[in-house]
Amino acid sequence: APYILDANFLACSKSHIENACDKLSLLHFVDFLHGLDARLLEPWHIELFLKKLKMPVWRFTFDSLKHEAVLKNTLAMLKEYGVKIEERVIIYCLYGFKDTPKDAYERAKLVISLGAHPYGMRFQPLDALSKDSHIPAGWDANSLAQFGEFCNKPTLAWLYRNLKNR
Secondary structure, eight states: BBBOOOOTTGGSSSHHHHHHHHHTTSOOOOOOOTOGGGGOOHHHHHHHHHHHHOOSSSEEOOOOOOHHHHHHHHHHHHTTTTOHHHHHEEEEEEESSSOHHHHHHHHHHHHHTTEEEEEEEEEOTOOOOOTTTOTTOOOOOHHHHHHHHHHHHHHEEEEEHTTOEE
C-alpha cells in the first residue's frame, strides 16, 4: 500500500530512510498519512523525497504554538526546494489536548496564513470507551465539532479537488 503509517519515520537512521525510499520509489505514489515530524525534517530528507518519491501531499503535525518557529522553518525549507505549499501541504492540528478553543483556532489560522491546509485531529484518550466521547476541560461538544468542521471541511474539499487530477 502507498500509505506510510509511521509518524516517526524521520527519526530513523539515514541509511534506513534511504533504503526505504529506494523500495518506496517503485510505488505509484507515497503518502505519509500519519504526518512527518517537522522538528526532525532536514534538507537531505526533502532532496531524497523529491528525487525518489511521488508524494502528492506533504503532511506534518502542529500540536502546540510552541512549535510555530519549527513549522515556519519547515515550510520555508519546502519552498526553497520548489514545493508549492498551497498545493501540497496539510498540517495536522491536534485539538482538545491541553489547549483551549482559542489556542486551536490560533494554530489553524496560522497554518492558513502560511498557505498550508489545517486538518483538525481531535484528541482521543486511550481509555475512551467510544469515539469522540471525551470532552476536555475548556471545551464542550459543540466547540469540538465546530473546530473540526472549521479545519476539515475546506481541507478535505481541497484535497479531493487536487488529488483526483493527479
